[in-house]
Amino acid sequence: MLEQKQVIVIGGGAAGFFAALSLKKHHPNCNVIILEKSAKVLAKVKISGGGRCNVTHACFENNELSKFYPRGEKFLKKAFTQFNTESTIEWFKERNVPLEALHDQCIFPKSNSSQTIIDCFEKEAKELGVIVKIQANVKQISKLDSGKFEINTLEETYFADKVIVTIGGQPKRNGLEFLEKMGHKIIEPLPSLFTFNMPQNPICELMGNVVEKTSVKIEATKLVANGPLLVTHWGMSGPVILKLSAWGARILAEKNYHFHILVNWLNESKEEELRGQIQSLIYNQGEKKIVNLNPFPMTNRLWCFLLDKIEINKDIRWKELGKKNLNRLVNLLINDRYEISGKTTFKEEFVTAGGVSLEDIDFTTMQSKKVSGLFFAGEVLDIDGITGGFNFQAAWTTGWIAGKHCML
Numbered sequence: 001m002l003e004q005k006q007v008i009v010i011g012g013g014a015a016g017f018f019a020a021l022s023l024k025k026h027h028p029n030c031n032v033i034i035l036e037k038s039a040k041v042l043a044k045v046k047i048s049g050g051g052r053c054n055v056t057h058a059c060f061e062n063n064e065l066s067k068f069y070p071r072g073e074k075f076l077k078k079a080f081t082q083f084n085t086e087s088t089i090e091w092f093k094e095r096n097v098p099l100e101a102l103h104d105q106c107i108f109p110k111s112n113s114s115q116t117i118i119d120c121f122e123k124e125a126k127e128l129g130v131i132v133k134i135q136a137n138v139k140q141i142s143k144l145d146s147g148k149f150e151i152n153t154l155e156e157t158y159f160a161d162k163v164i165v166t167i168g169g170q171p172k173r174n175g176l177e178f179l180e181k182m183g184h185k186i187i188e189p190l191p192s193l194f195t196f197n198m199p200q201n202p203i204c205e206l207m208g209n210v211v212e213k214t215s216v217k218i219e220a221t222k223l224v225a226n227g228p229l230l231v232t233h234w235g236m237s238g239p240v241i242l243k244l245s246a247w248g249a250r251i252l253a254e255k256n257y258h259f260h261i262l263v264n265w266l267n268e269s270k271e272e273e274l275r276g277q278i279q280s281l282i283y284n285q286g287e288k289k290i291v292n293l294n295p296f297p298m299t300n301r302l303w304c305f306l307l308d309k310i311e312i313n314k315d316i317r318w319k320e321l322g323k324k325n326l327n328r329l330v331n332l333l334i335n336d337r338y339e340i341s342g343k344t345t346f347k348e349e350f351v352t353a354g355g356v357s358l359e360d361i362d363f364t365t366m367q368s369k370k371v372s373g374l375f376f377a378g379e380v381l382d383i384d385g386i387t388g389g390f391n392f393q394a395a396w397t398t399g400w401i402a403g404k405h406c407m408l
């Protein structure tokens with residue numbers, strides 16, 4: 001009789017469960033054990049998307065999809081050919097978990113509850129005979145001369161033919177040391193997806209103000225992003241800021257989160273075009289007071305704040321603006337400069353940039369190029385996306401591939 005092969009999945013999160021389920025589907029005869037260090041599996045899935053779980057994103061073109069990943073773009077572009085957003089939707093549909101896309105293309109379970117995703121994973125894991133051990137904190141993996149692996153938790157020792165590592169993003173490098181010891185290059189872990197602090201800046205009094213279309217640059221870098229900007233009581237947030245925090249995760253850490261941003265409140269409006277727009281307004285409606293005629297897509301509170309910032313008397317008429325003030329107004333609207341000092345985690349939602357270097361991973365199988373028989377999936381890899389369901393999509397894709405290929 002053939003010996004039953006044993007696979008250990010280290011980490012009972014999104015990628016770990018998806019890998020275990022893929023493995024059992026593709027290779028039903030192997031024995032699969034998930035080792036989870038905490039007392040609960042799928043803890044991040046539970047709290048994800050404000051308890052609703054933004055499962056994936058309605059972007060069905062792999063090239064386009066990969067562009068949402070500040071780290072891992074090229075790697076994922078190839079990986080998505082095996083399992084992409086369409087595959088995710090299909091996977092859940094086959095398990096009677098309907099999903100729906102919202103106006104911003106973020107995809108959630110129709111139930112609007114992350115528990116639906118957890119129930120689906122746990123039910124299938126049970127049906128397929130996946131064994132889950134909690135409070136099993138893996139400290140070391142060794143490859144034995146026999147070709148098998150020895151896995152040591154604080155209390156127990158396990159043996160496996162193959163291992164899939166899905167321990168998620170590690171905030172500190174020492175969480176990855178046991179993988180480094182096995183020969184893997186580690187890219188320094190850093191936070192991504194945070195909002196910008198502007199202590200004591202008077203704009204914070206305008207908390208809650210949203211400008212739907214802005215463009216924000218980080219001064220003295222090439223970093224620029226577009227999207228809605230939200231003023232908060234501690235600084236600035238909203239999609240445009242989160243995108244910058246993700247794309248700039250490493251540069252901003254090097255600056256110790258002290259830098260300047262330049263806000264174009266009018267998206268990509270250019271100087272000449274804006275000047276022409278204001279001059280035509282002066283010509284047509286010059287009798288109106290500046291305070292009463294806000295021609296831009298922003299609240300009157302923000303409009304008045306900006307006028308005060310450059311000391312333009314709000315009670316003058318548009319025709320009294322004068323050349324000097326026109327220049328200052330144009331410059332402020334497209335190049336409004338703010339000092340940033342520090343960062344704040346976005347709704348406790350963060351991901352880790354960095355992790356196991358993709359140089360050491362074969363994208364077709366997720367197998368380590370350093371240790372054969374060892375596979376990786378999820379945020380432990382140097383992969384992270386912006387908000388919108390991209391981080392889970394990366395976990396599903398890499399988990400599915402690792403599960404499929406690990407016994408081939």
Ligand SMILES: Cc1cc2nc3c(=O)[nH]c(=O)nc-3n(C[C@H](O)[C@H](O)[C@H](O)COP(=O)(O)OP(=O)(O)OC[C@H]3O[C@@H](n4cnc5c(N)ncnc54)[C@H](O)[C@@H]3O)c2cc1C
Pocket residue numbers: 010011012013014015016035036037038040041042043044045047048049050053054055056136137138139166167168169347348349350351377378379380388389390391392393395
């Ligand atoms: C509050 C919040 C909300 C989020 N919302 C979304 C969202 O809506 N959509 C989206 O796409 N992304 C979201 N994310 C990001 C997403 O949750 C992660 O990218 C995703 O969970 C990564 O999956 P993973 O399996 O790689 O890691 P994790 O989900 O972190 O799972 C790793 C597991 O491994 C365990 N583990 C770690 N070390 C060991 C060890 N040594 N031994 C044994 N077990 C170990 C951990 O306890 C954990 O259970 C959110 C993140 C947060 C923090």
